[in-house]
Amino acid sequence: MDFSHVRVWIFDLDNTLYPPEAQLFAQIERRMTAYMMRVLGVPQGDADRLRAEYWRLHGTTLAGLMAEHQVDATHYLADVHDIDFSVLDPAPDLAKAIAALPGRRIIHTNGDAAYARRVLAARGLDDPALFDSVYGIEEAGFHPKPAAIAFDRVLGAAGIDPQQAAFFEDDPRNLAVPHALGMRTVLVGQGRHGPDALDGLAEHGPHVQHRTDDLTGFLQGLLRG
Numbered sequence: 294m295d296f297s298h299v300r301v302w303i304f305d306l307d308n309t310l311y312p313p314e315a316q317l318f319a320q321i322e323r324r325m326t327a328y329m330m331r332v333l334g335v336p337q338g339d340a341d342r343l344r345a346e347y348w349r350l351h352g353t354t355l356a357g358l359m360a361e362h363q364v365d366a367t368h369y370l371a372d373v374h375d376i377d378f379s380v381l382d383p384a385p386d387l388a389k390a391i392a393a394l395p396g397r398r399i400i401h402t403n404g405d406a407a408y409a410r411r412v413l414a415a416r417g418l419d420d421p422a423l424f425d426s427v428y429g430i431e432e433a434g435f436h437p438k439p440a441a442i443a444f445d446r447v448l449g450a451a452g453i454d455p456q457q458a459a460f461f462e463d464d465p466r467n468l469a470v471p472h473a474l475g476m477r478t479v480l481v482g483q484g485r486h487g488p489d490a491l492d493g494l495a496e497h498g499p500h501v502q503h504r505t506d507d508l509t510g511f512l513q514g515l516l517r518g
């Protein structure tokens with residue numbers, strides 16, 4: 294499928310711009326559980342169960358906490374993202390490939406923008422020439438992907454025509470709305486499939502148009518045409 298019309302390249306952050314092997318999310322999840330135990334006054338088992346339930350029902354733990362417990366988002370985000378970033382390695386080849394993409398490059402993450410910038414710095418992806426903008430959950434009015442309103446907010450704020458955009462994301466749920474809006478969709482990671490980029494596509498549904506375990510190689514392939 295052709296990407297020659299794409300003028301805006303939208304990237305998820307977590308487990309998309311760094312490999313899931315870094316297990317950054319395991320650190321964040323431990324802090325989420327600890328936060329919920331503290332704020333809700335529940336034991337660890339209940340906190341873990343609620344966290345999984347909020348993720349499933351609301352898209353993120355934060356969305357569930359805001360909807361059901363009126364938790365202060367800024368306080369929560371600063372706390373759960375206070376983690377060790379030294380587990381991330383710089384990715385110079387990925388930086389080069391992203392810098393070579395024609396048009397605008399932006400990030401749309403369910404984390405907050407301050408956290409995203411720390412991840413980008415640790416990956417060596419913080420050159421201002423790489424990404425035009427970083428849209429965190431606060432720019433989306435605290436609406437998480439996969440909700441349509443989250444995409445509406447970011448596309449509106451960035452002034453993006455989705456027909457000219459491509460979305461790279463590790464959570465297949467988050468590609469449904471981009472596909473419905475006319476974007477090219479690429480599922481990144483999910484390395485349980487074989488090396489063939491088409492292998493295992495069908496199980497996700499038609500909203501996943503491409504799949505790769507190697508984002509850098511995929512982008513280099515696009516650039517070669």
Ligand SMILES: [Mg+2]
Nearest residue numbers: 305307308463
């Ligand atoms: Mg992600």
